[in-house]
Amino acid sequence: MTKPKLTYFDAPASRGEECRLALHVAGIDFEDVRLKRPDWMGVKPNSPFGSVPFLEMPGQPPLGQSNAILVLIGRLNDLHPKDLFEAARHEALMCHAEDLRYAITPSMRMSDDEEKQKARAALANGYLPTWAANTEKHLSSDGPFISGTKMHVADIKLYLSVQWLASGALDHIPATVFDSYPKLNRVYDAVKNDARIRAWYAKS
Numbered sequence: 669m670t671k672p673k674l675t676y677f678d679a680p681a682s683r684g685e686e687c688r689l690a691l692h693v694a695g696i697d698f699e700d701v702r703l704k705r706p707d708w709m710g711v712k713p714n715s716p717f718g719s720v721p722f723l724e725m726p727g728q729p730p731l732g733q734s735n736a737i738l739v740l741i742g743r744l745n746d747l748h749p750k751d752l753f754e755a756a757r758h759e760a761l762m763c764h765a766e767d768l769r770y771a772i773t774p775s776m777r778m779s780d781d782e783e784k785q786k787a788r789a790a791l792a793n794g795y796l797p798t799w800a801a802n803t804e805k806h807l808s809s810d811g812p813f814i815s816g817t818k819m820h821v822a823d824i825k826l827y828l829s830v831q832w833l834a835s836g837a838l839d840h841i842p843a844t845v846f847d848s849y850p851k852l853n854r855v856y857d858a859v860k861n862d863a864r865i866r867a868w869y870a871k872s
């Protein structure tokens with residue numbers, strides 16, 4: 669292997685897309701392995717944690733867990749704060765973004781629509797507004813990014829989290845659920861409009 673290789677599903681979303689974006693923003697030429705669902709079962713047993721994404725760097729064992737991948741890319745490429753306390757603050761927000769995914773995922777496995785509707789209404793009226801309000805407490809008042817004017821990997825993770833909800837892709841959760849959180853939306857807009865992010869979507 670001569671260049672970094674990132675493995676994820678063939679979808680421009682979630683944990684894999686945030687790692688792809690981080691690698692792209694870092695200016696790293698990487699192999700973008702996009703698995704089709706039927707191929708996953710053959711790969712899963714050899715993946716670091718039985719999950720994707722995972723990152724392979726020349727001369728290193730495969731690395732799993734999206735937050736570890738993002739922090740590594742961030743540290744190697746000046747996309748994660750150098751100050752340890754500021755870095756920990758960003759890592760806390762990244763864990764918070766994972767909490768959001770783990771709160772929503774069970775409803776994605778519900779085949780009974782009534783059960784799903786009930787679970788999603790509870791998310792839309794309780795968990796999600798609280799999640800957004802807690803996020804806002806940790807965003808700089810000046811912005812546009814978490815720490816101010818510089819974009820870091822944690823901003824990219826928050827961007828993907830907001831995009832998921834705002835896309836309206838989740839039945840029974842209004843796409844407007846995060847509309848009244850200006851600092852969160854400011855991070856979302858700033859990442860979306862970053863020239864490097866735009867360049868990624870222009871080519872993909």
Ligand SMILES: N[C@@H](CCC(=O)N[C@@H](CS)C(=O)NCC(=O)O)C(=O)O
Pocket residue numbers: 682683684712718719720721732733734735766
């Ligand atoms: N905590 C892990 C979670 C990874 C995870 O659950 N990935 C999902 C895709 S987003 C997955 O691998 N699903 C397939 C499976 O679990 O078999 C991370 O942040 O990377």
